[in-house]
Amino acid sequence: MAQAIAAPSDSTELVPAAGDHGHAHHATNTGVSNAKLGMWVFLSSEALFFGAFISTYFLYRGRDEEVGNPGPRPREVYDIAFTSVTSFVLLMSSLTMVLALAAIQRGDHRRLRIWLLATAFFGMVFIGGQVFEFTEFYREGLSLHTNLFGSTFFTLTGLHGAHVTMGIIWLLVLWGRSMQGRLHTEHAEAIEISGLYWHFVDVVWIVIFTAIYLVPQN
Amino acid sequence: MSETETGTETGTDIVAEHPGETLEQHEQRMHEIAPRPELLPMLPGEIKPHPKPRDYVLIAVVLCILTAIEVGLYYLEGDVNDNLLIAMLIVLAVVKFFLVCSWYMHMRTDQPFFKRIFVVGIVLAMIVYGIAIATFASTIPSEL
Numbered sequence: 001m002a003q004a005i006a007a008p009s010d011s012t013e014l015v016p017a018a019g020d021h022g023h024a025h026h027a028t029n030t031g032v033s034n035a036k037l038g039m040w041v042f043l044s045s046e047a048l049f050f051g052a053f054i055s056t057y058f059l060y061r062g063r064d065e066e067v068g069n070p071g072p073r074p075r076e077v078y079d080i081a082f083t084s085v086t087s088f089v090l091l092m093s094s095l096t097m098v099l100a101l102a103a104i105q106r107g108d109h110r111r112l113r114i115w116l117l118a119t120a121f122f123g124m125v126f127i128g129g130q131v132f133e134f135t136e137f138y139r140e141g142l143s144l145h146t147n148l149f150g151s152t153f154f155t156l157t158g159l160h161g162a163h164v165t166m167g168i169i170w171l172l173v174l175w176g177r178s179m180q181g182r183l184h185t186e187h188a189e190a191i192e193i194s195g196l197y198w199h200f201v202d203v204v205w206i207v208i209f210t211a212i213y214l215v216p217q218n
Numbered sequence: 219m220s221e222t223e224t225g226t227e228t229g230t231d232i233v234a235e236h237p238g239e240t241l242e243q244h245e246q247r248m249h250e251i252a253p254r255p256e257l258l259p260m261l262p263g264e265i266k267p268h269p270k271p272r273d274y275v276l277i278a279v280v281l282c283i284l285t286a287i288e289v290g291l292y293y294l295e296g297d298v299n300d301n302l303l304i305a306m307l308i309v310l311a312v313v314k315f316f317l318v319c320s321w322y323m324h325m326r327t328d329q330p331f332f333k334r335i336f337v338v339g340i341v342l343a344m345i346v347y348g349i350a351i352a353t354f355a356s357t358i359p360s361e362l
Contacts, residue, residue: 032329040332044339051343055351084289091285095278098322102271105261189261192324199322203315210311214292216300 039193043200046163050204053156054211060148062217071146074153074217077137086129087209090164093122094202097195107185113178116191119198120171123164130161153212160208163201170194266327277321284310284317 028034064073100115134154142150174194177183183190260267269277288310291303320326325333 030331032331036328036332037335040335044335047336047339048343048346051347055347059351059354080289080292084285088282088285091281092278094281094318094322095274098274099271102268102274105268192261196323199318202322203318206311206314206318210288210307214288214307215304216295 033189035189035193036196039196043196046200046204050156050160050207053152053159054207057152057156057212060152064147064149067148069147071150072137072140072142074149074212077140077142078213079133079136080213082129083133083209083213086126086133087205089122089129090126090202090205093119093126094199096122097198101188101191101195104183104185104188104191109178109183112183112191113175116171116175116178120168120175123168123171123198127161127164127168130157134158156208156212160201160204163204167194167198167201170197260327264324264328268324268327269321274321277317281314281317284314 030037063069064071096115096118100112100119103109103111103115134157137150142153144151144154171194174183174191288307291298291306291310295303319336325336
């Protein structure tokens with residue numbers, strides 16, 4: 001199948017893509033979708049953003065013992081079984097997200113809405129788990145100010161949770177647009193772009209879950 | 219035979235040729251004319267068709283198995299050499315990372331340009347923060 005745009009162009013008129021079953025999009029100077037390009041650049045910058053907090057966590061990891069800071073240590077508060085379940089839920093939300101994309105590509109808007117809602121629901125379960133976890137940690141004496149572990153842990157996982165929350169809002173907006181009949185098959189790229197964000201949040205959690213929770217502390 | 223009957227009707231045509239239909243009628247018709255999963259259309263700029271939904275599910279199963287192995291490894295702490303454990307956990311995380319990027323983020327099927335942009339960010343982050351960790355790792359305790 002031919003690529004949608006074969007050569008760069010200054011034109012901004014809608015160009016029906018050859019053989020793409022009715023998808024149409026704007027020609028761009030780069031020859032690639034501007035919206036998708038923007039999302040990939042954003043995700044690339046997000047890799048640097050999360051990299052900063054993950055490396056900060058590692059820099060301060062285990063330093064509480066060295067300087068004699070009070071407060072619980074990671075192994076004393078982690079509930080790996082619980083966090084594994086929430087991680088599994090987030091992983092499965094990536095599956096429902098790609099199924100939503102496949103649904104809109106087929107023009108199956110009923111399933112699109114089901115999968116979008118399922119993805120948002122899984123995201124909410126993950127966030128609910130994180131809120132529960134944070135509450136439990138706080139009850140056990142760990143807060144943002146308690147020690148280095150508390151500061152770096154809550155900052156990193158809290159920022160990730162904020163990203164998931166943004167993703168949930170985005171998914172619900174798309175679901176609402178679909179309910180209003182304002183999301184058609186030719187808008188499949190909008191679903192793919194939101195999916196890129198959602199999957200990125202998922203891969204960041206893959207790294208966080210391993211680096212923060214699973215890697216031996218000593 | 220009309221386009222509708224052949225199942226090749228486009229999204230633009232649907233809106234233009236059926237102005238009076240309700241949302242439910244539109245969805246029912248789209249469901250009836252929807253092509254089979256193996257005929258998923260490509261999005262603008264993509265160089266290969268997306269995987270089939272069955273492939274997505276298979277990838278999810280693999281991701282679940284890898285996650286279960288990761289969690290299982292956690293409980294082996296103390297029984298297995300820590301360095302070996304860390305190496306295995308890193309390998310598993312990297313495999314999961316690449317599976318999601320390749321299959322779910324469609325790096326396999328989309329323009330390589332997008333992949334390069336993302337890889338630049340990842341590599342830059344690894345270099346910058348690798349240097350930061352190497353530089354400050356030995357100095358931070360004395361400065362606390």
